Every structure is written in structure tokens, then in C-alpha cells.
Amino acid sequence: xxxxxxxxxxxxYVHMLNALPIPTKAxxxxxxxxxxxxxxxxxxxKQPRMNQARALKFVVFSLLLTPLSHYWxxxxxxxxxxxxxxxxxxxxxxxxxxxxxxxxxxxxxxxPFCLLFFFxxxxxxxxxxxxxIVERIKANYWTTQKMSWRVWPLVQLVNxxxxxxxxxxxxxxxxxxxxxxxxxxxxxxxxA
Numbered sequence: 104x105x106x107x108x109x110x111x112x113x114x115x116y117v118h119m120l121n122a123l124p125i126p127t128k129a130x131x132x133x134x135x136x137x138x139x140x141x142x143x144x145x146x147x148x149k150q151p152r153m154n155q156a157r158a159l160k161f162v163v164f165s166l167l168l169t170p171l172s173h174y175w176x177x178x179x180x181x182x183x184x185x186x187x188x189x190x191x192x193x194x195x196x197x198x199x200x201x202x203x204x205x206x207x208x209x210x211x212x213x214x215p216f217c218l219l220f221f222f223x224x225x226x227x228x229x230x231x232x233x234x235x236i237v238e239r240i241k242a243n244y245w246t247t248q249k250m251s252w253r254v255w256p257l258v259q260l261v262n263x264x265x266x267x268x269x270x271x272x273x274x275x276x277x278x279x280x281x282x283x284x285x286x287x288x289x290x291x292x293x294x295a
Contacts, residue, residue: 129166129169132272136161137158137162143288144158160228161283163224164221164228168217168220172217172275182204185201186199186201202260206260214252222239222240223236262274
């Protein structure tokens with residue numbers, strides 16, 4: 104594939120992000136989630152046959168989470184606008200303090216919500232009752248949350264500090280490809 108085709112594809116993708124942000128982000132999330140599920144089942148779990156119903160549950164979760172995440176990032180940008188320090192000549196100097204505020208809000212509010220949402224949605228799609236969902240959360244939540252706090256703060260620091268607003272969710276989708284494999288392995292564990 105030539106570089107010009109890659110450049111054209113990237114320009115088209117960015118155009119779609121601007122023209123139809125939520126559907127484009129949802130498509131990206133669904134594609135990466137499905138691919139991650141295939142890898143989870145075939146490589147890590149060594150399943151002889153692909154469990155399409157399971158893969159679709161994770162795709163449904165990613166489709167439900169995408170609009171929430173889109174609006175969450177918008178909220179963070181509005182609630183914590185850029186606050187770059189300026190030197191005596193008025194030039195940008197130092198670190199944008201809003202990055203830390205966004206990071207704290209994301210890790211302390213949205214990340215725990217996303218994990219609870221994940222276990223709840225997957226449980227509902229598996230037709231589990233409230234008691235079963237609560238038991239799965241009790242069995243897996245803290246292990247997953249602690250692992251999340253090892254991964255996502257650094258990812259989100261880069262995301263809030265460097266990645267332009269329109270590309271934040273696609274950037275997260277790429278990292279989520281790997282994180283999703285971990286989550287799928289956690290969700291497939293039997294609750295105690």
C-alpha cells in the first residue's frame with residue numbers, strides 16, 4: 104500500500120470524525136473491539152470455534168460506551184479549559200494545569216463508572232439477574248480497577264496533554280483494543 108493511499112485514508116477518517124463524530128467513533132470502537140475479541144478467543148483462550156455471540160456482546164458494550172465517552176471528553180474540555188502558564192513575555196511556559204484536572208476527573212469518576220457499566224452491560228447481555236451481576240462485580244471489580252489504574256493514568260496523561268480533542272476517543276480506542284482483551288479475560292472468569 105502506498106503512502107498516498109494511507110494519507111488519503113487518514114484524511115477521509117478525520118473528515119468523517121468531523122462530519123459524523125459519534126458514528127465514526129462507534130464504528131472504530133466496534134471494529135477494534137471485535138478484532139480484540141477474535142484475538143482473545145483464538146490466541147489467549149485457544150478456542151477451536153469463534154463464539155460470535157460473545158464477540159457481539161463486547162461490540163454492543165463498545166457501541167453503548169462510545170457516545171457516553173464522546174460527551175464525557177467534551178464535558179472535560181468545557182469544564183477544564185486549557186490553562187497553560189505564560190512567562191513574563193506572554194509566551195506559553197510550563198505544563199497545562201487543566202491536563203491534571205481532566206486526568207483526576209477521568210480516573211476518579213469516569214473510569215470506575217466505565218468498569219461498573221462494563222460488568223453490568225455484559226451481565227445483562229448474558230441475561231444475568233441483578234444478584235448475579237452484583238456477584239460478578241464483587242468478584243472482579245477491584246482486580247480490574249487496580250489494573251486499570253496501572254494502565255490508564257499514563258495513557259490519559261498523553262491523551263489530554265498531546266492528542267487533539269477530536270482524536271482523543273480514537274486514540275483511546277486503539278489503547279482499548281489491548282485493554283479490551285484484558286477485560287474480556289476478566290469477564291469470562293466465573294464469579295465466586
